Amino acid sequence: MNSSSSSTCANESSCWDRTGEADICGLVNIPVTTxxxxxxxxxxxxxxxxxxxxxxxxxxxxxxxxxxxxxxxxxxxxxxxxxxxxxxxxxxxxxxxxxxxxxxxxxxxxxxxGVLCMSEPSSHSNSQDKVVEILSREELDDACLRDSMSIASTDSFVSAAELTEHRELRSVLALGHHPFYEEALQMAEDGKISCRVLRTEMLDCLGDLDFLAKLHCVRQASQLLLCERKTRMFLADTGKKILSSIIVKAQKSPKRFEEVFEEMISFLEHTEHWENTEVELATRGVKHLNFYDIVLDFILMDSFEDLENPPISIQNVINNRWLNSSFKETAVASSCWSVMKQKRQHMKVPDGFIAHFYAVCEQISPVLAWGFLGPKSSLHDFCCFFKDQVLFFLKDIFDLDKVRYSSVETLAEDMLHLLHRRSELLLAYLGADSLRHVNGCSSPQVQLMPNGALLEGRVQ
Known part of the structure; x- marks a missing residue:
């Protein structure tokens, strides 16, 4: 067949006869007019x-x-x-x-x-064998994968509803491509995997079993990642840079925050503290010591949820149009400190992990609370961007299409790659000016108040 125009290709339901496209077009026919x-x-x-x-x-x-x-x-x-x-x-x-x-x-x-999910279903004429054939193309790149999911033979067409089903069958029928996930799924079905909070819908999982299976895999990969000191230092350094830059954006000095943050990291580097830390976190429902359960779930996700539903007292202050921004910011900080004072009264270990964690939160939580709840500003924009990047990272690592669940090593490798990518985006968003301040080139800033609070109602 001679090379034809796009309209000819569409009318005849066939692909262009080009060498570079022959391998892909031989696998699928793409009816571009649908x-x-x-x-x-x-x-x-x-x-x-x-x-x-x-x-x-x-x-x-x-x-x-x-x-x-x-x-x-x-x-x-x-x-x-x-x-x-x-x-x-x-x-x-x-x-x-x-x-x-x-x-x-x-x-x-x-x-x-969500657009395709709203389309009306049509004929389910494709056989399960055809679906399995589609699912077998795991090693194709992302573009080819999306094309293979749009496959349509000359005799039948896969509707939008069927495309969604194919994504679900990817987890159900193609387990052979994800042996690590398959093993975890069996454990989930046997009731051997527990968690503090089910985040099935938030992370776009197919169901609770799917979430628990992926959670088990992510936990194992997280533990493997943190075995490397280089990775631990990367996470600590990046976290400090990002949070320090947020404080700088609020026109305050990050000096005290950086001091207590480094003290917390130093505390965690000593293995003799891990046993007591495990006991402390267990009383708060965190029974697994890894990057996901402690940092992503317990600290970040819980804090985001609390900031979406702040106490009535804070809402009243924020919504009071007669108060100026400076007064509102002070009131929000005072409310945070009041919450923290109550939290500290329940601490059973005065110099443990939670104590160090609270010391960090005293410095950063008033800034984050004002950033999320305050008026539209560069601080507010970045706080929202920061939250989005955390959510996108979580969704990526819980997606069989984005990371490899073939083994704990491949999953850990992909997770680290995504961590670097999201971190680069966050640091790039902050820009060179904020980073220069963080690196010690800043002009005099307003010092944060010496005591603060975590707007984090779930920590008891």
Missing amino acids: PENLYLMGMDLFEEALRRWEEALTFRGRQGEDDVSCVSVKTGAGDAIAEQGMEDVISAEFMHRLKSLLQRAYSLQEEFE
């Missing part, structure tokens, strides 16, 4: 655009971190044009718009993912 497939093609383009925007943000962040001046870029005879062009592209206004665009794009992505 609404569902046009939607999927659009989603592919949207996700590619999203990746490019993220690259633009991280590219600028790396340049700022290295203190590389854009006007030093040389391109031969076109130096003047290149210098002027680079100055325009990476201007502060451009970066502000890019950050705003990314936030809106993430929201749109969430909405887009």
Whole structure:
């Protein structure tokens, strides 16, 4: 068959006869004239655009971190044009718009993912064998995988509803491709996996058993990751940088926060403290010592949920239009400190992990509370972006399409890769100015008040 135009390809339900596409087109026929497939093609383009925007943000962040001046870029005879062009592209206004665009794009992505689920189901004429054949293409890249899920033979068409079912069958029928997950799923069915909070819907899992099975795998991978001192230091350093930068954005000094944060990390590095730490956390429902259960679930997710439902006293202050922002910020901080005072009264170990944890929260929680609950500002925007990145990371590691559940080693490797990616985005969003402040190049700032509180109602 000769090379044809896109309309010919669509009319004849066949692919272009090109060498580069023959291998893919030989596997699937893509009827581009159907609404569902046009939607999927659009989603592919949207996700590619999203990746490019993220690259633009991280590219600028790396340049700022290295203190590389854009006007030093040389391109031969076109130096003047290149210098002027680079100055325009990476201007502060451009970066502000890019950050705003990314936030809106993430929201749109969430909405887009539910579109197919609302479509009307059509004929379920494809056999289970055909589905298994689709699922067997695990090693194809993401683009090919999305195409294979859109497969349609000349005799039948897989509807939008069936595409959703194929994603579910990926977990149910193709377990052979995920032996690590398969073993964990059996444990979940036998009731051998427990958790403090089920986050099935939040993480887009197929059901509670699916969540528990993936949770077991993530726990094992988290433990493997933290066996490496280099990884532990990366997590600690990145966490300190991000939280310190948030404090700087609030125009306060991060000095005291960094001191107590480093004290907490030093405390955790001593293995003789782990037994008592395990007992302390067990009284709060945390029975597994790993990165997910302690940092992601117990600290971050619980805090996000508490900030979504702050005490009535804080809501009344925030919603009072007669009070100025400065008074509201002070009132929010005071409320946090009041909560913390009550929490400290219940501490049974005065110098244990919880005590160190509270010391950190005394410095950061008033800033985070004001960032999330306060007026629209750069601080508020970054707090929302920070929360989004944590949620996206969690959804990614609980997605069989995003990470490899073939073994604990492959899952740990993919988790670390995603941690680096999300961290780069966060640091790039913060920009070079905030990072310079964190690295000790800041001008005098307002010191945080010496005592504070964690707006974290679940810690008893």
